[in-house]
Structures are given as C-alpha cells and as structure tokens.
Amino acid sequence: xxxxxxxxxxxxxxxxxxxxxxxxxxxxxxxxxxxxxxxxxxxxxxxxxxxxxxxxxxxxxxxxxxxxxxxxxxxxxxxxxxxxxxxxxxxxxxxxxxxxxxxxxxxxxxx
Numbered sequence: 886x887x888x889x890x891x892x893x894x895x896x897x898x899x900x901x902x903x904x905x906x907x908x909x910x911x912x913x914x915x916x917x918x919x920x921x922x923x924x925x926x927x928x929x930x931x932x933x934x935x936x937x938x939x940x941x942x943x944x945x946x947x948x949x950x951x952x953x954x955x956x957x958x959x960x961x962x963x964x965x966x967x968x969x970x971x972x973x974x975x976x977x978x979x980x981x982x983x984x985x986x987x988x989x990x991x992x993x994x995x996x
Contacts, residue, residue: 922937931946964979
C-alpha cells in the first residue's frame, strides 16, 4: 500500500476542487513567497490566478500549476492563513472555512 498521507492529501485536494468549482465567487488566497495570489475556477474547470500585487490585471490560466503536489502544498498554506469570510471559534483558518462551506454545499445539494 502506498503512503497514507498522500491518500489523505488526495482527499483534501478533492475538497479544494469541489469548493472552487461549486461557485464562481469562491476563491483561495495565499502567498507563494513572491506575491499574494488569488485562485478561482471557471465553469469549464480552468483554474484562474490573479497576482494581487497587480489586482487590476486580468487573471491568467493556472491549470499547468495546479497539480496534486502543488495543491497539497497550497492546502498546507491555507491551514495557516486566516479565513476570508467566516470567522468563528470553529473556523480558525482558510482551510477550515473551505471544508465547512464544501460540506454545507454537499449537504444542501444532496451530493
């Protein structure tokens, strides 16, 4: 059997993809070490990324970057990043917020 941590990361990446796809306004924000990035997903499953150092610039396609290893690293950063909208005792970081919103969406839509 392969490494269990990688299997867990795959489950987390699936949650991230569902979150981004479920609503065009859903986004993640994180620092890549050089800039603050904002990533969304369009209806055609394209990852779109905007460098927040230049917020007026158009988002660019980010598909080639969003592989499993990169997304797992981004999720680790999201676990250390304050939530964007929901701030409660139970939601301490952006990843908690994403998991909560995705679970709620799945429950409400019967997925």
